Amino acid sequence: MKDYLKFIKSDKKTSSDLDLRIRENISDLQRKDLISLHLKIIFLYTITGFISLAICPQFGLNPFNRSPELIHMFMQYGTWACGLFCGSLFMGIGALIKFMVLGRKDILLLSRVSTLNITIVSALIYGLFMMIGNRDANSFINFSIVFFSFWLLGSIIWDRISWLILSQYTLRSNSGN
Amino acid sequence: MSNDEELMKNYQAGDMSSFDELYGRYKGKVYGFISSRVKEHSRDEIFQRVFTRLHQKKHLYKQEYPFAPWFYTLIRNVIIDFYRERKFEYIELNEEMMWEREDEIQEFDLSILESLDEKEALLLYQKFVEGLSYKELEDKLNIKSATLRKRISRLVKKLKDNLGYN
Numbered sequence: 001m002k003d004y005l006k007f008i009k010s011d012k013k014t015s016s017d018l019d020l021r022i023r024e025n026i027s028d029l030q031r032k033d034l035i036s037l038h039l040k041i042i043f044l045y046t047i048t049g050f051i052s053l054a055i056c057p058q059f060g061l062n063p064f065n066r067s068p069e070l071i072h073m074f075m076q077y078g079t080w081a082c083g084l085f086c087g088s089l090f091m092g093i094g095a096l097i098k099f100m101v102l103g104r105k106d107i108l109l110l111s112r113v114s115t116l117n118i119t120i121v122s123a124l125i126y127g128l129f130m131m132i133g134n135r136d137a138n139s140f141i142n143f144s145i146v147f148f149s150f151w152l153l154g155s156i157i158w159d160r161i162s163w164l165i166l167s168q169y170t171l172r173s174n175s176g177n
Numbered sequence: 178m179s180n181d182e183e184l185m186k187n188y189q190a191g192d193m194s195s196f197d198e199l200y201g202r203y204k205g206k207v208y209g210f211i212s213s214r215v216k217e218h219s220r221d222e223i224f225q226r227v228f229t230r231l232h233q234k235k236h237l238y239k240q241e242y243p244f245a246p247w248f249y250t251l252i253r254n255v256i257i258d259f260y261r262e263r264k265f266e267y268i269e270l271n272e273e274m275m276w277e278r279e280d281e282i283q284e285f286d287l288s289i290l291e292s293l294d295e296k297e298a299l300l301l302y303q304k305f306v307e308g309l310s311y312k313e314l315e316d317k318l319n320i321k322s323a324t325l326r327k328r329i330s331r332l333v334k335k336l337k338d339n340l341g342y343n
Contacts, residue, residue: 003253004249010205018224023197030193108189111190
């Protein structure tokens, strides 16, 4: 207790050089944390995209030899409906994997990662899979602006919903990592 | 104005302006506290280590608890770890050992510790290097703190006598 009071009452001036070094060091560490987090997200979303093909053979890829019935069902309502469903599926699976795999440190950082960041990463993953998929002449989904826009919308909506639900549970139960 | 706990919450989420604010509030306390425990040439290094460790461990802080005591514990652990490293460095390279008790630094040959038995040497190590309080030692060793105080005081006097300080 005496020692703690000593700490609270202490006051010694630091040099401006030392202050600058500390700030630069912490900014550098923060930058590295964010890069690491984004790389993890990209990797997880890539895995997610692959897993989502087991349910819905989107992106013109069908590695699990799934029937296109689900896509046809949504396509009855329009390309937008199919895009919305596929994007939601992608992000729904992605959110579950994210919260299972990422630690408390990354989840806390994620709370400030903007919608724009998520949009860009999702679009990159979408683009990557479409580039791979469109080499297949028997594509189930043809690339279109409408499909892509609603795919993004579905993924963003599900990202925010899953964040609201899962982050509270994860931060309470995951005391450290 | 945000309190420390709110600033830490924002800092955990990556807000650097909250870190700047916390740094401004605590740098004097941290440096002052380190200065009372460490020689001048090591202060800046430990000061940097404290804030690096704060950044690395910030996710472990929980907002429902006050920030200052949590931070104080972190600083203490950084200082203890620093001396733990130095102790081994000195044994391996210089065959000398540095001890710190309050503001006093004592140097002595490693051979002096040979005048103590294993239990005595361990007791001094736990008190002055690991930084355990008398209460913590009492709980750990199941010996009353009054008895421990007498023992440690006798051991320090013994070492001082061996070094010719008294």
